[in-house]
Amino acid sequence: MKAACFHCGAACGSAAHSRADKSFCCAGCLAVFELLTENGLAGFYQLAEQPGIRVAQPTATNRFAFLDEPAVRARLVDFADDKLTRVTFHLPAIHCIACVWLLENLFRLLPGIGQSQVNFARKEAAVAFDPARVKLSEVAALLASLGYEPELKLADLDAKPANPPARRLWLQLGVAGFAFGNAMFFAITGYFGLDAFTGPQLKELIGWLNLLLAVPVVAFSAADYYRSAWASLRQRLLNIDVPIAAGIVAIFAQSVWEVASGRGEGYFDSLCGLIFFLLCGKLFQQKTYNRLAFDRDYKSFFPLSVTRVERRFPNRLADVADKAGSETGAPQESRVSLSELAIGDHLLLRNGELIPADAKLLSGPALIDYSFVTGESEPLAKQPGDYLYAGGRQMGGAIEVETVKPVSQSYLTSLWNQDAFRKDRTESFNALTNAYSQRFTKIILTVAVGAAVFWAVVNPAKSLNAFTAVLIVACPCALALAAPFALGSAQRVLGRRNVFLKNPFVLETLARVNAIVFDKTGTLTAAGAGSVTWQGAQVARHSNVETSNATRAEGLDIGMSSYGELTDAEERWLYSMTRHSTHPLAVRIGEAIAGQHFPEPVRSFLETTGCGMEGQVDGHEIWAGSAAWLESRGVACSSRRKEAPSSPDPTQSEPPHVGSYVHVAIDGRQRGCFVLASALRSDSGQLITELSSRYELALLSGDNERERERFRALFGSDALLQFNQSPLDKLDFIKRLQRDGKTVMMVGDGLNDAGALKQADVGVAVVESVSAFSPASDIIASAQMVPRLAEVLRYAKQSVATVRAAFLISTIYNIVGVSIAASGNLSPVVCAILMPLSSVSVVAFACGMTAWLGRKLRDGELRVESRCAAASQLSTLNPQLTGGAA
Template identity: 40%
Template sequence: MTNMTCYHCGDDCGRDHVHFDDKDFCCHGCKTVYEIFTSNGLSNFYEIETKAGISPKEVRSKYDFLDNQEIVDKLTEFNEEGVQVINLSIPSIHCSSCIWVLENLNKLHPSISNSQVDFPKKTLRVTYSSTDFSLKGLVLMLSSIGYEPYISLDEYDKKDKKIDRSLIYKLGVAGFAFGNVMLLSFPEYFEVEEFWLEQYKPVFRWLMFAFSLPVVFYASQDYFKAAFKGLKSKLLNIDVPIALGILTLFLRSTADIAFDLGSGFFDSLTGLVFFLLLGKFFQQRTYAFLSFERDYKSYFPIAVTRLNPDKSEENIQIYKVKVGDRLLIRSNEIIPVDCVLIKGSAEIDYSFVTGESQAVFKENGEKLYAGGKQLSGLLVVEVLKSVSQSYLTQLWGNLVFSKDKASTFRTLTDSIGKRFTAGVLTIATISTLFWLFYEPSMALNVFTAVLIIACPCAIALAAPFTLGNMLRIFGRHKLYLKNTNVIERLAKIDTAIFDKTGTLTTTKKDTIIYEGVELTPEETILLKTTLRASNHPLSRSLYDILKANEIATLDEFEEHTGKGVVGKLDSHTIKAGSSVYVGEGVSGDSIAETAVYISSNDAFKGRFVFKNSYREGVSNIFKALGKSMQIGILSGDNDGERKQLQELLPVRTQMHFNQKPEDKLNHIQRLQREHKVMMVGDGLNDAGALAQSDVGIAVSEDINVFSPACDGILDASQFDDLPLFMELSRKSIQVIKMSFVLSLCYNVVGIYFAVTGQLQPVIAAILMPLSSISIVLFTTLMTNALGRKISMKKGTIDSFSTS
């Protein structure tokens, strides 16, 4: 079959190739989207960016829960007088074409009055008339054009949570006050002695005082709170000297204008707070749209289908499921509770829970656990435990998920802040004692001057701007970290532990090896035709690699769930499936291998063995990391690929297989007694280990879909850059230390003026903003220089020296 790309989405056209309107499509879904667009005046979609569409998925009854009005009321932001407003997460938004289509939804349905895309957050806000349209209709329409919304139990719970915009308000207040105070201070800087200055000088000064009030008592309140908590806990954090400096600046400046001693330091005060808040804002805004706190709620459906005693079906909220209820589980749906199988053939994918990549087959009467996905067919199950008591929920009940790593980790800024605070207070005390004996009238001025000029604004800015910019650079190269604290922890890692399935291996492709008697061309055609009718994952993978120039029409086809498939053409029969199914028996079957056995006319021919395909550069990653740290493997899979891993890993690497989630968590805990541990995983089965580790990195084929609670999300395409990211983290800490040295130079100069009693407002007005601005510029230039090393790839990082 000739390979061609889909006109709509650009994917390869495989066996479901559709030709329509002189164009090729990979499936009927893409063809349908094309028809919708062209018939509704949206054909410009393909002119903006070719092949930018998204291949739609089959939705069917997946969103029946949106018929439940109670759920709709909870999800919608506004629902009054026939008008509803909904904010939906659309993970597949990726380009300008997506924005154009989604903001022209009114052309697809007249009930939609407005639709607006927030591209960074990948959300769509839609206003529509609910009299002749519904939320379910909207979701199905979006899915039909390839933009299926992401609606989870977690999103359902978040609707009542308010967004905290307090930092934006505080930054705005500080910026407004800073600009006005600087403007009012200019006459004082240039010592203008004209009549208007002398006449209006008190007015200018008291205006500056007025502008400083909201800065001190509102914009900077977080620093006072943090300083108070630090002192209460007997800790001298960096917020103590900042709060002390702000308070001293305000009190000293107020006294100066009240007793006509000068204009005070209101410009330095407002500027200090503004730059500090700017650094915090810059840090907070960097990739804030990614969710790092995902748990089972992000994975579970909002509602399920319950079978009532009268055999009617009802969509109910998942929290209303009770023990004894009977639920309907459709193909590709998540099992939300621990239950027992009543009817149907269960083929369960537990990879997100256990890490085992091979599907598990269950018969009637057997127990099913929450978190598994039914791969094919319809199931009827009876609930054994409610959602809150199920296995997966209990896994999340572990105390490790409630701990805050950032609160227990002592940052470089806090470590230096303790020494800095002690040093400043010592200098201020000694200087004051000296002036009490030499010139008592100068003592108070010297004491306050030291506290003012030594305020660690530059030190406080160094880490937020350095690490904040590194967050942005990492994000640009598809490593998305939770916060700047993670970079500091990453720099201290000395042990790296990896999950295997989905982390070291890719889900995009399998390595398939044939063992046995070579198939004839006729057998290959018949096998490929038989596999074409099967939807089993192994059948589809095997179909894609088989070479055949033609597809025949079968006389007979049967698929036996959990066993295999059989196809007949004329007098020739071919079977594909388990060893028992094709008649080879259990002797040739190895539980450590995934294989599809083949027989032709009941004569065994051979088997296709499926090997995990490891990501490109895995060997190089281990080689680079092995130079500076210990490496280990924790896998939920069996040890069938131990030998293959031994060839990739450094000698003496510890490998542990058949690990349950709690086993992984406990192993990380044991290592942490002596080491700083990074865990790299991908699924729910790794969630406990990711949360327990000093740094947890989730590897994802798509950063917008489900990933477990973690400190960072690494796009799988950049997996081979992991050693480089870790090296850059260590270099970032060096940049911060250099910034501290630069800041110390400013403080030495400033303290000289303060201790000798020569500190004037104009000196403070020059030194304090200058130190802040130069630190910001220095850290930005240095981190950008580091960022360029990612583009230069591996092997070049060592050529950069920050010394």
């Protein structure tokens, strides 16, 4: 059993170091451990289990030398004098309480460092140090050597805002709250008729006092509403802030007039309350968004992993010789999640995989498609040694790269949210709120003007009162808040269950879905669960004579093992080929035959989506793919063959005819095929039954018709089953459904059907252990959530229903309030009570309902990692190709 690194928790390879009964995965981790224990900071390890960050290589001390340049230094530090310099570093690696403790005890590690303070939410550490004893570059190097690589963005530091927005909002809120409390307090005397005892002077005094209190609120606290309303008016739009701003101005103007003319004490208390509650909602919203952004930026957001290559060092040969002699010296490949990547790791990127962090190309001619980043679709050819930017996508064979920068989760998220991947259909985006608020604003303004005109004729004294009262009592904030709150918290609920939404508004579309299209591979069938068997082309022995005479024209003799089992060399060639592809079938074949092979270089690798892959290994031309594809190249495939009992494994209980076939031809001659038994996910049947009553279902598959019967039985007679589909066919299929007025959800593996995922109204990319990031999708769901798809859909519907219910509550409130107001009978008390009550109740309802419904959503949190482990165990248990059928 491999031990976990005491410092960072990564699995210790054979090159592990150990010190004092504790094992470490690398020299970097050991160095940090020793540094900490020597300086009395061993408490770091008591605060959390394996709290450290993997440090692959000790940091070179001069790496940050550029920070000591006066110009750079001046831009970076917050404060500097002779005795003290203060600098704030952004450290993306901060992730737990032990980090906080360690970073705040930094002074124990390097004399000259003073106080350091961590802001956990912003992942920042402010460090004070004595410039006479410590250089800025040394502080940065110390942080880097502990694994907290500072993220230095000098460009951003140029214009540091003097007052961050959050601080301004707090001030606005404080001023409004202060004024609201006091104004209400004073106003109570009027409500209870205290002026009966004191005469009209009190009323007058209170009127002026409240006016005084309201001025800073209207001028400072509400300033953002005027700005936003003005900006929206200039674009000839009516956003939700327009009636708010109009209402504030109207109330204020009327109240001032009332007080100045001695008619009453105005509505200042209501006005301050209105602004106070609006700002409360805004702050709450901002906090929720921040927390969401934090969840997204933190490593838990994308369940993505990459293949890391670790080369064993020759001098470690002796250590491992007893384990598996033949394995030594081979590059060890392991799948690690993005968050575990360290700078300097070597990664293997296969066809279609995304470069997760800025990296240097080590081997292989790379053809990088930067369309996610730049929108430029023409791939760029790169040579070893070239610098590759994160977000590019490798096209063609596998390449090996070395990361030079840490992975930025937020950067990958921003790629996902890029305009290029936004759906064209704008009505689906934020439709609920926008449509409603536009209408709301118009209606309220019409009613207000109507009431003013009506009363101007009937009773001019009431005219202005009615006009402002309508604007006061009409509460648009409930509308503005309901959707972001309900959908935002629903997004969090789903995120915790490994279903990640691109943005909260995907839920609106999700709720409208009425047709679901499944891509077979990797969604309904579980990868890694079924066996992989090789069937030598024994039929080819008979059919070869007639069909491949043409290819045989050169009279090449195949040799003794030409039929039946694969030779070692052939297995190695195929293994080398599969390493270049991310196709689920290729990955499974690769896992099954990995055995003890070293990959060989593959030349002119080409993968044709939906068809297969080709390339040259060791001078042999290898083709692997669908029968139709090979046949189109003149290779006969024995697809007519009836199923032989292909699986000698007695534990294999599933019917043998379920599976995908990958045909292999070597040097233009059929060699046989791999049968990948695809076990249906255990609850697939239940899922389909559950869905089929409410949705139109369809299945698309690039495979041939072999499995039609099985899926027909599963899907029922109404469903559309399409086989032999090319990616373009899939896209057209979705388009056809949409033309019929369907809202389509497409569930695919995100790689081989990216076009269809993008075309669908909601594209769901299902990820298993290895996955390439697919910005075309709207939802990334971990594979174990697929059986729970029906629940996710139901939850989306319920969330949107919650928003609608909140709208309804708010509408009823508004109808009641506005009709009282329009009749000219609105008293300040009613206004002051109704206004905040409506906002608070709507927000509480929206958040409460989504959280409560979310609790009912069954917990699907099998850890992704544990599944990976299970899958890799499976493939090590059964690494050999089970023999041919002959």
